[in-house]
Amino acid sequence: MTSCADIIANSNAQFGTSGVRGLVEDLNDATCFAYTYAFIQHLKNSQRLQQGAPVWVGMDMRPSSAAMARACLAAIEHAGCSPVFCGVLPTPALAHSALGDRAPAVMITGSHIPFDRNGIKFYRASGEMLKQDEAPVINCADDFPVDLFASLALLDEAELPAVDPIAEDNWRARYKQAFDGLLDGMVIGHYQHSAAGRDLFSQILESLGARVVPLGRSEVFVPIDTEAVSAADTDQARTWSAEHGLDALISTDGDGDRPLLADETGTYFRGDTLGILAAKALQSSHVVTPVSSNGALEKTGWFATILRTRIGSPHVIAAMQEVDKPDNRVVGFEANGGFLSHSRLSSPWNGVVLSALPTRDSVLPVLCVIALARQMKMALSQLHQILPCRITASDRLVDTAREKSTALIESLGSDPVRCAVLNCDGAALVSKDETDGLRMTFDNEDVVHIRPSGNAPELRVYVESSSNERATELLKHARDTVAAML
Numbered sequence: 001m002t003s004c005a006d007i008i009a010n011s012n013a014q015f016g017t018s019g020v021r022g023l024v025e026d027l028n029d030a031t032c033f034a035y036t037y038a039f040i041q042h043l044k045n046s047q048r049l050q051q052g053a054p055v056w057v058g059m060d061m062r063p064s065s066a067a068m069a070r071a072c073l074a075a076i077e078h079a080g081c082s083p084v085f086c087g088v089l090p091t092p093a094l095a096h097s098a099l100g101d102r103a104p105a106v107m108i109t110g111s112h113i114p115f116d117r118n119g120i121k122f123y124r125a126s127g128e129m130l131k132q133d134e135a136p137v138i139n140c141a142d143d144f145p146v147d148l149f150a151s152l153a154l155l156d157e158a159e160l161p162a163v164d165p166i167a168e169d170n171w172r173a174r175y176k177q178a179f180d181g182l183l184d185g186m187v188i189g190h191y192q193h194s195a196a197g198r199d200l201f202s203q204i205l206e207s208l209g210a211r212v213v214p215l216g217r218s219e220v221f222v223p224i225d226t227e228a229v230s231a232a233d234t235d236q237a238r239t240w241s242a243e244h245g246l247d248a249l250i251s252t253d254g255d256g257d258r259p260l261l262a263d264e265t266g267t268y269f270r271g272d273t274l275g276i277l278a279a280k281a282l283q284s285s286h287v288v289t290p291v292s293s294n295g296a297l298e299k300t301g302w303f304a305t306i307l308r309t310r311i312g313s314p315h316v317i318a319a320m321q322e323v324d325k326p327d328n329r330v331v332g333f334e335a336n337g338g339f340l341s342h343s344r345l346s347s348p349w350n351g352v353v354l355s356a357l358p359t360r361d362s363v364l365p366v367l368c369v370i371a372l373a374r375q376m377k378m379a380l381s382q383l384h385q386i387l388p389c390r391i392t393a394s395d396r397l398v399d400t401a402r403e404k405s406t407a408l409i410e411s412l413g414s415d416p417v418r419c420a421v422l423n424c425d426g427a428a429l430v431s432k433d434e435t436d437g438l439r440m441t442f443d444n445e446d447v448v449h450i451r452p453s454g455n456a457p458e459l460r461v462y463v464e465s466s467s468n469e470r471a472t473e474l475l476k477h478a479r480d481t482v483a484a485m486l
Contacts, residue, residue: 001143001144002143002144002146003140003141003142003143003144004034004035004037004038004041004140004141004142004143004144005038005138005139005140005141006144007030007031007033007034007144008031008034008035008038008137008138008140009138011026011027011028011030011031011034012026013026013027013031013035013119015134015138016119016312016453016454016456017311017312017313017314017453017454018111018121018128018312018313018314018454019107019109019119019120019121019122019129020035020119020120020121020122021110021113021117021118021119021454021456022117022118022119023116023117024064024116024117024118027064027068027118027119027120028071028152028153029067029070029071029149029152029153029154030071030144030149030152030153031152032068032071032072032075032108032120033071033072033074033075033078033144033148033149033154034075034140034144035075035120035137036071036072036075036076036079036106036120037075037076037078037079037140037142037144038136038137038138038140038142039104039106039122039129039137040055040075040076040079040081040104041079041140041142042133042136042137042140043104043124043125044079045136046136048104048124048125049081049104049125051080051081052080052081052082053081053082053103054081054082054083054084054101054103055076055081055082055083055084055103055104055105055106056083056084056086056094056097056098056101056103056104056105056106056123056167057069057072057073057076057083057084057085057086057094057105057106057107057108058085058086058087058088058089058091058093058094058105058106058107058108058167058196059087059088059107059108059109059196060088060091060107060108060109060110060111060196060254060255060256061088061194061195061196061221061254062109062110062115062118062221062254063221064118065088065108065109065118066160068108068118068120069085069108069160070154070157070158070160071154072106072108072120073085073160073161074148074154074156074158076106078145078148083161084103084164084166085160085161085162085163085164086163086164086165086166086167086168087160087163087164088196088197089167089168089171089196089197089200089256090171090195090196090197090200090201090252090255090256090257090362091107091109091121091196091255091256091257091359091360092171092256092257092357092359092360092361092362092363093167093168093170093171093197093200093256094107094123094167095107095123095127095128095357095359096167096170096171096174096357097166097167097170097171098123098125098167099123099125099126099127099355099357100170100355102125103125104122104123104124104125105122105123106120106121106122106123107120107121107122107123107255108120109121109196109254109255110223110254110255111253111254111255111257111258112223112224112225112226112227112253112254112258112336113223113456114223114398114456115221115223117456122137123359127317127358127359128313128314128317128358128359129314130314130317130318131314131315131318168197168200171197171200171204171363172200172203172204172207174354174355175204175207175208175363175364175367176204176207176208177352178347178349178350178352178354178367179208179347179349179350179367179371180208180349180350181208181209181349182208182209182349182367182370182371182374183205183208183209183210183370184208184209184210185209186209186210186211186247186248186370187210187211187213187244187245187246187247188205188210188211188212188213188246188247188248188249188250189212189213189215189240189241189244189246189248189249189250189262190202190205190212190213190214190215190249190250190251191215191216191233191236191237191240191249191250191251191260192214192215192216192217192218192251193216193217193218193222193224193251194218194219194220194221194222194254195224195251195252195253195254195255195256196254196255196256197252197256198217198252198256201250201252201256201362201363202214204363205250208367213240213244213246215240215244215249216236221254222254223254224251224252224253224254224260225253225336225396226252226253226258226259226260226271226336226337227258227271227335227336227337227394228394228395228396229260229268234268237249237262237266237267237268238265238266238267239266240266241262241264241265241266242266246262246264246266247264247380248261248262248263248264248370248380249261249262249266250262250366252362253336253362256362257338257359257360257361257362258271258334258336258337258338258360258362259271259274259337259338259339259362259363259365259366260337261274261337261365261366261369261370261380263379263380263381263383264379264380264381265381267381269369270294270335270391270392270393271333271334271335271336271337271338272289272292272293272294272297272333272334272335272337272392273294273296273384273387273392274333274337274339274365274366274369275289275293275333275334275337275339275365276294276296276297276300276302276333276387277365277368277369277372277383277387278331278333278339278364278365278368278369278372279302279303279331279333280300280302280372281348281368281369281371281372282329282331282341282345282346282348282368283329283345283346283348284303284329284330284331284345285303285304285305285327285328285329285330286303286304286305286306286307286320286323286328286329286330286331287303287305287306287307287330287331287332287333288306288307288308288309288316288319288320288323288330288331288332289306289307289308289309289316289332289333289334289335290308290309290310290311290312290315290316290334290335290436291308291309291310291311291433291435291436291439291449292311292335292394292436292439292449292451292460292462293308293333293334293335293392294335294390294392294464295390295447295464296387296388296389296390299388299390300387300388305323307319307322307323308435309435309436310435310436311334311335311436311437311451311454312454313332313334313338313340313359313360316332316333316334316340317332317340317342317358317359319332320332320340320342320358321342324342324343328343329343329345330342330343331343331345332358333365334360335392335394335462337362337365338360338361338362339360339361339362339364339365340357340358340359340360340361341354341356341357341358341361341364342356342358343356344356347371348368348371348372348375349367349371369383389466389467390464390465390466391464391465391466391467391468391470391471392462392463392464392471393462393463393471393472393474393475394460394461394462394463394475395460395461395475395479396453396458396459396460396461397458397459397461397479397482397483397486398456398457398458399457399458400452400457400458400459400486401457402452402457404459404486405450405451405452405459405486406452408450408459408482408485408486409437409438409450409451409452412438412440412450413432413434413438416428416429419432419440420442421481422440422448422477422478422481422482423442423444423446423448423474423477423478424446424470424473424474424477425444425446427442427443427444427446428442428443429441429442429443430442430443436451437449437450437451437452437460438450438451439462445465445466446463446464446465446470446474447462447463447464447465448461448462448463448474448478449461449462449463449464450462450478450482459482459486461475461478461479461482463475463478
């Protein structure tokens with residue numbers, strides 16, 4: 001007999017930093033079915049799901065997502081549960097409604113990764129699937145229903161079911177209640193590209209009082225990476241801001257869980273800078289973030305406790321759970337701008353209570369930072385001045401096999417003299433952090449951090465320095481040097 005574990009083992013689609021990722025050709029019907037069925041059985045076996053219970057399902061706008069959704073829906077039904085299909089929508093909107101219903105969820109999305117790839121994110125009734133949930137899924141010994149398949153494709157190619165609008169309705173209501181009137185009189189540019197929920201996000205902005213200028217809408221999938229914004233997108237933001245007289249420019253990645261916010265000059269906030277400011281606006285006491293985030297966090301002195309983790313929202317969530325106490329106001333954020341809340345918090349605008357949402361959210365940090373600026377009677381561009389001057393930048397070396405990245409990191413980790421070559425000035429290495437990849441701090445306070453991506457064959461390069469010019473120079477030098485070493 002063929003088991004789900006057999007199908008999963010024979011596929012090149014694997015768990016990464018957040019969910020299953022792989023080439024579209026590897027995420028065929030059989031693979032999507034096996035992963036989803038195994039996830040449902042894991043929840044049943046751990047007493048977290050009953051027969052016939054609802055499972056919420058959503059997807060992004062990638063061309064491959066509809067077929068994958070069909071396979072996931074079939075697996076949920078085969079496992080004896082009832083799918084609630086929410087169509088194309090942002091990942092956090094799906095997670096928000098599933099959490100409110102105390103139900104698991106399955107989101108078909110490749111987020112920001114290249115067009116030839118896709119993925120699946122799994123949510124338990126309590127939030128994102130954690131790392132300890134992966135092994136029971138991968139090792140699911142249940143029989144795979146080969147009779148439902150012709151080769152690796154489902155025999156029954158049924159149409160997708162009608163879309164239930166409840167998740168979108170709940171998402172609008174969450175932010176209308178907590179930020180009503182925040183954007184009155186503001187002109188907000190919305191770079192829509194091919195983001196899931198792009199119309200929904202515009203509707204939320206309009207409901208809060210903004211005049212929204214839709215920009216850059218595309219029917220072809222655009223893999224926007226909020227952690228490595230391209231030079232072309234940076235220039236485009238400045239042009240749009242000047243052309244339309246914008247007070248702010250907003251966008252998201254492909255599945256709508258990572259934000260981009262630019263000030264009135266069209267200058268984008270770094271994701272980790274956005275996270276620090278949002279955490280302040282929410283009067284957070286405990287902040288959790290990966291090692292790659294901006295060191296200004298500690299230098300502000302604004303937060304009682306700061307925890308650093310490996311990169312990936314499951315690690316951030318696990319650390320947030322460690323400091324979960326009734327009086328703690330716990331949030332987390334990532335360098336890509338994804339913002340998570342583990343506590344009930346009060347809106348910085350009107351005090352309305354916001355339920356916890358322990359998954360990446362692109363809407364909350366944007367609205368919180370705008371609220372902070374309005375309360376401090378500042379333009380968005382002035383908020384940079386209230387932070388210690390630590391500038392981060394990042395890039396990636398695409399088509400770099402994980403094995404090559406790992407070998408380089410191991411080599412550098414044992415050779416402090418060679419590490420110094422990655423610093424523009426050849427400054428000496430004073431410390432290294434191997435929590436995730438290799439993060440090197442030099443005696444001139446520059447930081448260079450390299451790590452293999454958990455989602456794609458890429459080597460990530462992060463830097464931190466004392467000015468924009470220095471960070472730009474350091475990033476180019478470090479990236480080029482690492483490329484030569486590879």
